Amino acid sequence: MKKEVKIEGMSCGHCVMHVKEALSELDGVNNFDVEIGKAVIDGDVSDDAIKAAIDEAGYDVVEIITK
Numbered sequence: 585m586k587k588e589v590k591i592e593g594m595s596c597g598h599c600v601m602h603v604k605e606a607l608s609e610l611d612g613v614n615n616f617d618v619e620i621g622k623a624v625i626d627g628d629v630s631d632d633a634i635k636a637a638i639d640e641a642g643y644d645v646v647e648i649i650t651k
Contacts, residue, residue, distance in 0.1 A: 589623045589634060590646040599643065606641040610634070
């Protein structure tokens with residue numbers, strides 16, 4: 585299952601690195617791509633887990649769209 589996550593507060597490559605580290609620790613994530621302002625996640629992981637990981641990294645999830 586693919587999910588597109590819109591993220592607020594990311595403004596540079598350093599921010600992207602923090603979000604990548606947070607997502608890499610989630611069980612159920614098979615693959616992901618992070619750019620400034622968004623992430624695309626492939627895997628069976630709950631929206632709550634995604635939001636918690638990104639919040640803990642210091643950024644705000646604006647929206648999660650399941651594709």
